[in-house]
Amino acid sequence: MASNRPAPTAPFVPSQRQPETYGYGGYRTDEGPWEEWNPTEESLAPVRGRHRVAKQRGGGLARSSTVLGVGVIAAVGAGGMASANTGKPPVSISLPDLPSSVGTLLGEDGGHKATQTALSSVTTTAATDADSSSSSDAGEALRSRIIAQAEQQQTQIDVKASAKAVAAADKAVSDAEAKAEKAAAAKAADAKDKAEAAEKQKTEQQRLAELAKQYTLPVVSYTITGTFGQAGSMWASGYHTGLDFAAPTGTLIKAVHSGTVTEAGWAGSYGYRTIITLDDGTELWFCHQSSIGVKVGQKVATGDVIGRVGATGNVTGPHLHLEVHPNGQATAIDPMTWLRGKGLNP
Structure with missing residues (x-):
């Protein structure tokens, strides 16, 4: 990678300096004088994270930090409004990873772009989390509904099976009782018939005995x-x-x-x-x-x-x-x- 050519050095004129305070309420001697820095491949420190910003020197950190803070506040506000509009519970907002070299200075244009990137990332993350939460809630509700229906159907099956088993047991008991009653009735009837037959036989024997007294065989030896x-x-x-x-x-x-x-x-x-x-x-x-x-x-x-x-x-x-x-x-x-x-x- 070729190095940028050095820019011509402008003469320093103290009387022409602009009264920029950068949020400190007055001019500070440690904010200048400024000189233009053209970074090269050798002079740039490796940047970690997803964002690459231009390196600045001096008091640019305060200005970039102010811009970044405004962007974070806006992102948080946007996330809150999104939660309020959707009527869903607030979701946690994940800020994008900042580079470890947070002290690296952001230029005016670079800070604006970084802020926009942060807002976009925060909004996307919030929307993704909200969609994930919605999908998770819907899936959980569907799962609960399916389980409830399955339990209800199983309960109905168990009730029917239980009723069928009870009916079969009742029928078996009724059949056994009917069979026992029938056997007992048959036994009683048989005993009654035998008793009647015995009584009838006894009566007949008595009658014949009486008749035998009135009748006799015609010959004795024959x-x-x-x-x-x-x-x-x-x-x-x-x-x-x-x-x-x-x-x-x-x-x-x-x-x-x-x-x-x-x-x-x-x-x-x-x-x-x-x-x-x-x-x-x-x-x-x-x-x-x-x-x-x-x-x-x-x-x-x-x-x-x-x-x-x-x-x-x-x-x-x-x-x-x-x-x-x-x-x-x-x-x-x-x-x-x-x-x-x-x-x-x-």
């Missing part, structure tokens, strides 16, 4: 050789219509129940037959007798002897053929079932 409903060609109807008590010829035949003798004599394939009509109209047929011991119209009681076992009629051996005809009808019913209904067990 063997059942033919039952009701057996199929075979030896019977005219194609099946056996009575119950056969096989016993030796001459075995006593007794009246099963009290009644009236309505028939006594020969009956073709039935051999010698005796018919006793009971009080309810039921007819009892005693067939294949070897002899008859009663007459028509005779009243008999339970256990009375009415004849003897034989082999008359269509038979293959001595036995008593017993038939039961309800209400005197031609069709016979099973004598085994009828006898058991009277408390007897052939």
Whole structure:
């Protein structure tokens, strides 16, 4: 870098000096005389910070300091007005870094430019801080709103899940109670049915016991050789219509129940037959007798002897053929079932 050429030295004339006081209220001898200084690369001290200013000598510091102070006051005022206009809380103002060689003199033009630079930097910093604060506040508000919405949604989900769990538990309890009640009712009903059945059976047994006193089997010693409903060609109807008590010829035949003798004599394939009509109209047929011991119209009681076992009629051996005809009808019913209904067990 080339050095500036030295400027011609002007003659010093004391009488021509301007009465500049630079804020000290009067002339001071240590402010002059002035001489023009042309800095060179070797004579300039390195400048730190963001601002480079021209080097001055002597009392220029006071003037530059005054200008800089006015600029700082203006910047602070501008920052306050900006805070008041935006309606936001005051923000801290960061002044630009001053060079360490603050004693370096600023010229009149240089001081004005420095002041403008300081004002611009302070205003920009204040605006940036205000925008950053606004953005930070908006972001924080949005974040808080999102968190609140998320918490509200989670709360709703938890409430629904809790309600669903409570409903499921209530339903399970209700189902269990209903099942238990149903089982208890079924058990009670079963116990009741069993009790009723037992009572009914007991009653029936008592009734049959009473009937057994009124009824008796026709023979004492016997063997059942033919039952009701057996199929075979030896019977005219194609099946056996009575119950056969096989016993030796001459075995006593007794009246099963009290009644009236309505028939006594020969009956073709039935051999010698005796018919006793009971009080309810039921007819009892005693067939294949070897002899008859009663007459028509005779009243008999339970256990009375009415004849003897034989082999008359269509038979293959001595036995008593017993038939039961309800209400005197031609069709016979099973004598085994009828006898058991009277408390007897052939």
